[in-house]
Amino acid sequence: MPDLRRYLPVLEWGRTYDRSALSNDTIAAVIVTIMLIPQSLAYALLAGLPPEAGIYASIAPIILYAIFGTSRALAVGPVAVVSLLTASAIGQVAEQGTAGYAVAALTLAFLSGGFLLLLGVLRLGFLANFLSHPVIAGFITASGILIATSQLKHILGISAHGHTLPEMVTSLLASLNEVNLITMLIGVLAVMFLFWVRKGLKPFLKRLGASPMVADIATKAGPVGAVVVTTLAVWGFGLDASGVKIVGEVPQSLPPLTMPGLSGELVQALLVPAILISVIGFVESVSVAQTLAAKKRQRIDPNQELIGLGAANIGAAFTGGYPVTGGFSRSVVNFDAGAETPAAGAYTAVGLAIAAVALTPLVYYLPKATLAATIIVAVLSLIDLSILKKTWGYARADFIAVVATILLTLGLGVEVGVASGVIVSILLHLHKTSRPHVAEVGRVPGSEHFRNIHRHKVETDPSLVTLRVDESLYFVNARFLEELIQKRVTEGCEIRNVVLMFSAVNDVDFSALESLEAVNQRLSDMGVGLHLSEVKGPVMDRLKRAHLINDLNGQVFLSQYDAWLALNQLRSERPGNTAAE
Template sequence: MTISKLFPILTWGRDYSRQTLENDLLAAVIVTIMLIPQSLAYALLAGLPAQVGLYASIAPLVIYALFGTSRALAVGPVAVASLMTAAAVGELAAQGTPEYLGAAIALAFLSGLMLVAMGALRLGFLANFLSHPVISGFVTASGLIIAASQLRHILGVPGGGHNLVELAGSIWANIGAINLPTVVIGVFATAFLFWSRKALKPLLVARGARPRLADLLTKAAPVALVAATTLATWALGLAGAGVAIVGEIPSGLPRPTLPPLDLALWMQISTPALLISIVGYVETISVAQTLAAKRRQRIDPDQELIALGAANIGAAASGGFPVTGGFSRSVVNFEAGAQTPAAGAFTAVGIAAAAVFLTPLLHYLPKATLAATIIVAVLSLVDLGALARSFRYSRGDFAAMLATILVTLGTGVESGILAGVGLSIFLHLYRSSRPHFAVVGQVPGTEHFRNVNRHEVVVSPTIYSIRFDESLFFANARFIEDRINAAVAANPAIRHVVLVCPAVNFIDLSALESLEAVNARLKEAGIKLHLSEVKGPVMDRLQRSHFLQELGGQVFLTQYDAICALDEGCARRAFAARRGGV
């Protein structure tokens, strides 16, 4: 690996211009305004002190600017990773304790090590085991759990839980303790955020504001809400009326931190760290590829593993928790005109300034305001309509999505993602073990062959031509063997079996042994096995075995060649077709 490949900044940095600097600075201002309340809110969601959210939004952005290949991706705390952090660490320590914070830091560090190792070994393909239905179902269920977990802050009641059942039960048990001022703040904050997202920019444009300024003011709406509710809570003395506030937030930059060197702790968080790594990488790479395609840029998936891993190690070293590429902030960064990852580094400077100068002003910030910020952010992730779409298209994908949603809602995020991955792998193996196949015949007057059940074709009673639309390997070897044996047993007139192979990209040893067994049985019955349209790499492998020497029939370049060699009627049909066309 070259230095420029490991540090992409050496590539894009050579062409960095004043105009690029101006675009990156403007994008950084907009993303900083958006990220301040989000960072505080996601720390609350993870069960950590508010300032930890700011810490997790400084070093990771600078590190990603050095290692990342996406020009617009913005890394930092996100809702799903924060929820997974709370679920993992909550099993090990009580919130508010040094042990809880230490476990969260260790989780970020271990997740970072895993991602860097995966990148060095070029294991980005492992994320493919999380199918889109599983990811969609997991994100939808996680969004519902996150929103439900914040209702207690909106209502001002105690409670908690790791799944929807526990959360609903705890809220119901404390429903009599609702705090009215908290409800007013929470409902107002939620309604304002929903309104500002949809209606504020059109209103400002209609009042004469320039679109760029209207967009900036819309992005700043959450900051205005934070300022307004904080000022109102202080002025009205609402903390004394039972409104939960953030309290004292230490000002200053994060100090270098080492994760707890506790082997037992690392063993306990290894599975959650792996899940956070994979889920975070899938989200990161999806966002990065989408934004890169819009500008005809490219990213390096394996380098993104290293960049994201280094960002998480940086988060741990600065007292933060797991981070990943966020969809909403990356889109905002892109639309604001960010040209290079330097925009993220400038955003880190803005967050650092907020950590130094603004934190004393947030003492009276209501937790209900942060809860509203989280609810509005995560509800955009919920897509229950995907269930109906997947049901219409694929029952298997629908089952994977529904199972992921139900298990996640019923038992928690870790069980949900594991169930979804397990079901996806099972469905893949099941489908592969029963590949689509077609008995094919000749389309009259042509050299084309199609499925006898879909087209009007000509078939010879003595030739059985079957096409398997899948590579042949251990999972489907027995199925293929059974189909050929059953067809021969049902039709005594068959004298030739032609295995049509245009879709076969690979034949493993198990499938080869099955073909050898089929060939031997057919020989004993006086039937010849033939192959047609075999791809070059597959043929190369077959030539390294004894199969071709023992093959009862021949290997034909095309299926038309096979039928013409084995069926005299083929030549007569071709002659008649040519004569009819003259």
Template sequence: MPLSQLARYLPILDWGRRYDRGQFTGDMLAAVIVTIMLIPQSLAYALLAGMPPEAGIYASIAPIVLYAIFGTSRALAVGPVAVVSLMTAAAVGEIAQSGTAGYTAAALTLAFISGAMLLALGLFRLGFLANFLSHPVIAGFITASGILIAASQLRHILGIDAEGHTLVEILVSLWTHLNEVNLITVVLGVTSTGFLFWVRGGLEPLLRRMGLGRRLAGIGAKMGPVLAIVGTTLAVWAFELGEKGVAIVGAVPQSLPPLTFPTVSPDLVLQLFVPALLISIIGFVESISVAQTLAAKKRQRIDPDQELIGLGSANLGAAFTGGFPVTGGFSRSVVNFDAGAETPAAGAFTAVGLAFTALFLTPLIYFLPKAALAATIIVAVLSLVDFSILRRAWTFSHADFAAVSVTILLTLLLGVEAGVTAGVVTSIFVHLYKTSRPHLAVVGRVPGTEHFRNVLRHKVETQPHVLSLRIDESLYFPNARFLEDQLARYAAEKAELTDVVLMFSAVNEIDLSALESLETINTRLNDAGVRLHLSEVKGPVMDRLKRSHFLEELSGDVFLSQHEAVCKLADPGTRSDQSARQFT
């Protein structure tokens, strides 16, 4: 296989042969900063996923390296993220109890299935399937997930035992155990949360006033969680708060990621198949959005299908090294980009830093309170909550508003799996509904021009015996019958009708069902003494029509332009009828 073709599947062969010292310097600086940021994040998201804390670090080592080899983004940082961690906990929690060997095995299997799915989609170049999940639905799902995640972490802030995968279950469980609140934990959790909220808006201006540049101040502000982790850990150690009921991380193994093997029993795979599919879709959509946003800033190109291969490899790596499902994270990717990452090698250097942490620094987090990790998660996910999407969707499209509302409500009331499933189904349903009723406009000529516009919006010239109808949608099986019904209605309303011209300027595709509908329309109009014509037919559509008998049986003609059609069909003995009214 030629090197250029091999580089298509191994992007490292492309950027790696041009790697220089300047890029190395930028990548190393970014890796140091992202490593410091990733340590508390990895621990926090492991807590959210119901996994032991070291699993978060493990899930950030091999996956990053594999993505650096197979991925196309220069700045994307792969690892555990909030939404995917929540979906992992929801899926695996239905199978085993958190903290058990069965739970860990199920999480590994979930990562394996997700990775295999992503890899298969990439190899067969099926990345376009993610387009069926609309942006409003994604925004609604992430908003609801942010609320669920924040609510689920309140138990760690309060120092109580609570559980549940829906908002109602979580709130009821919190209320039931409210008498078990540990006040010292509350102080730690609330203080950490308040500090982290202040960091988001107050630390950067403070650092700027201290003389730091905009870039360094921005990066420093994103290191707020590290300060919270260090401060609360020292407080727990100094005042022996662990003996006063404050939940701490405890002993974390000092080792590199172990070699693990997912369980591939048919029953477990069947149970996890749908959750893995949903995790794959959500993870890919989130990752590709971040990657394309950052790539656009440097005029770089992202290959969605190769991204599927990169993310699939990363998840397979997590499955075999003690991790859980991963994807590209927004916050760490932005930090990676802002810190000067030039190539995916920055991710590989980050993995080295995390491996060093796993080997030598884990004893330092023994006294880390879980309340501080919960505060880190809450502050991170609340920034994802955006109820303004409801207002924007209502203003722009009631159908999109319905899709967003259904997604948010079902995610909160029935859980993430039901929510994202409803989102996918609703997105497809909304698309089919919109395209099943294509906009059809009766058009006329704008006086003195060759332009044709909707008679309900402009003063135009029309002819009583000619119906010019513009079809503003491709024709396929959901809307073919609609066109038949509308044309029959128009023909019945105009007794003087002799010609119908279908303006195909917006028709990009015709399938077999639509072709059969056109044949039916041609036959019915011909039987009624009305000729059917086409105008402004695009080349690919004409090629498709030529492969059938439709053009041979067409009662009228095919015109290059609508103007040509109207001129040739004009009755010299009849004056053009110019509408005297401005419609809206």
């Protein structure tokens, strides 16, 4: 049973489910459902799919995640960035509005789900760490700009296209003569209203004497208010006849049973985008889940999260949806509304299913400009240009990574942006570790501690050099250490012993081993002893298996202080040489 609970977390939290949890989860589900109805329709529009696809993608996936996921508050469904990635990917293989476009979306969800499941079963969640936070922040910021720009055509009531910022801006400028003034009025007023709802409605209601809960629910339901008012306006004044584009007929049904297309050509075209969507979706989802779990001193299992998200995406593929992941805004609303278990998500799915059956006729006259306004207001919170200032002041390499990711995403598209983000992250890691921090250390007077000679007043011995290696040694940085030792030894003709302090070395790969063997031989030929100190057990085991320890021309010391006592040629009672700070 413990092994089964590991893969089916529902068996764990389901055993302790009680009436209090049911009440809290139900309240949270009602609030999240109200928020998700317009949001799901809007994100389907962003993905280039029929509006019902957004609702379908929010039903089965939520239920499947509730069974397999480990977060108590994560709400799974369509999100802005993944919707944009979906539109970019399937727009390359099918024309929007065709049956092939919808099938491609199903296939993308299926491939994404399969990839996530594979990573989860193989417990490879750590691979997502190859995307550094600055790169993710840069990509999400650029995506927010692209998403907001892509929705301006709906706000203005014009036809425009493009997947990059230059293409979008050029297309928008070329179509300005087609602007529909009524549509623009609806879109601008909706944007203004939604911004006010987000920032000013809650304080306004509190001043009127509303309770915090009522004010909070009203704020969350703000987009619904915009949907209702603009829909009634279009219906009442017949604005669709004046060129205002509306949602139109939405099927009044539960999610249908669908089949993704698995032709070799389609799979080949969508495989790489599916992997990129999976990685971005997982990183976004797990970061949200971990943040919310920490607030209640809970924990999540990243590898099981992969399985939960994989199951959710496969569910979307067979129920008329498209790729999904854990969304920040809906998850925070779910958490703040008091959700205690993943059952809140299942109840949300029930609410959305009811909406799909009973409420879809009510959105027939819903203007697309309102949905675009919903998207714009939601994604502008993703844009964080302060990351540029933060990284510039902290680490120029991270700043370059952020700028490169933003510019490549805006200029070449989201897929190139994601791929370049991964590559930049890996290159940054290789760059940082290719020149590991190696400090020459000396003894702090009157103690057994050793510190950097350039930062502290320490005792040194001209015949003894101790180098503290602050990084694991592998093929990228092995040559650097080898050359550093060679340079230091040739500079000091009095040197008789070199000690490598390995307290921070967690691993030594074969390339690094060969470098250490070369250093040992070279120093031996020069009459200089090579010694090791504070070597960790696993590292020592590997060095012994490779016979380096047996061939070492020096000794291995348990501590650096032992090495100092054994190799220091100065009298212990006489002050040693002191390096200035």
